[in-house]
Amino acid sequence: MQDLRVTLVQANQVWEDPSANFENYTKLLEGVETDLILLPEMFHTCFSMNLALADPYDGNATVQWLKDLSKAKDSAIYTSLMVKDSDRYFNRGVFITPSGDISTYDKRKTFGMAKEDENFASGQDATIVSYKDWNFNLQICYDLRFPEIARNKISNQSPMYDVLLYVANWPQKRSVHWKSLLRARAIENQCFVVGVNRVGTDGNGFEYSGDSRLIDALGQEHLLEQGKEMTQTFVMKKGELEVIREKLPFLKDA
Numbered sequence: 409m410q411d412l413r414v415t416l417v418q419a420n421q422v423w424e425d426p427s428a429n430f431e432n433y434t435k436l437l438e439g440v441e442t443d444l445i446l447l448p449e450m451f452h453t454c455f456s457m458n459l460a461l462a463d464p465y466d467g468n469a470t471v472q473w474l475k476d477l478s479k480a481k482d483s484a485i486y487t488s489l490m491v492k493d494s495d496r497y498f499n500r501g502v503f504i505t506p507s508g509d510i511s512t513y514d515k516r517k518t519f520g521m522a523k524e525d526e527n528f529a530s531g532q533d534a535t536i537v538s539y540k541d542w543n544f545n546l547q548i549c550y551d552l553r554f555p556e557i558a559r560n561k562i563s564n565q566s567p568m569y570d571v572l573l574y575v576a577n578w579p580q581k582r583s584v585h586w587k588s589l590l591r592a593r594a595i596e597n598q599c600f601v602v603g604v605n606r607v608g609t610d611g612n613g614f615e616y617s618g619d620s621r622l623i624d625a626l627g628q629e630h631l632l633e634q635g636k637e638m639t640q641t642f643v644m645k646k647g648e649l650e651v652i653r654e655k656l657p658f659l660k661d662a
């Protein structure tokens with residue numbers, strides 16, 4: 409049974425400027441020692457519909473940058489980026505381990521208000537990743553509004569996953585929704601929820617307050633400072649999660 413250090417990077421992303429964002433993440437992660445790093449959605453381009461910025465998924469230089477960072481930090485990384493795969497574009501989540509293993513998740517709920525559905529194909533399947541004796545369910549931003557795709561279940565006498573990971577570009581004007589839904593997902597699925605969101609203003613003029621947080625299965629929250637670019641590390645304790653599930657066996661009744 410292993411506790412896990414998870415680092416939330418609440419960044420002020422630079423609009424459509426991968427090089428500037430790479431430099432900023434390197435700075436924000438200086439001296440950080442951890443087991444898992446979360447970077448915001450579309451971490452190096454921001455939430456842009458400019459498909460010219462998409463990398464081909466095969467031979468992707470951006471994924472290689474993440475691999476190099478993961479190896480240097482001896483830490484897994486989860487984030488998302490825009491990719492071109494065959495003749496379609498995806499907002500693709502990537503979970504990368506220090507050994508170079510990659511698990512991918514294509515965002516299933518594309519955001520129609522921003523015309524994401526007109527530019528990116530929707531994913532069809534869940535992705536649950538096992539790492540250091542923890543199981544992680546990968547999610548991206550707008551997925552948060554749809555609890556049916558995150559529903560935890562008992563499989564082989566154990567919950568399917570321990571942690572829901574959300575990386576986002578979620579506007580400040582709907583921050584109450586972000587905070588409320590993250591907490592609901594943790595309580596109803598009896599899991600840790602980690603939500604990482606950007607700060608600052610994007611190229612479309614939308615403002616972001618961050619409100620990044622880690623929430624345990626009882627709904628208790630550990631918060632980053634609102635509106636501030638920062639990096640913070642928390643420890644998730646597997647033993648505490650198992651005690652909660654044993655004392656409150658709600659998932660078995662589902």
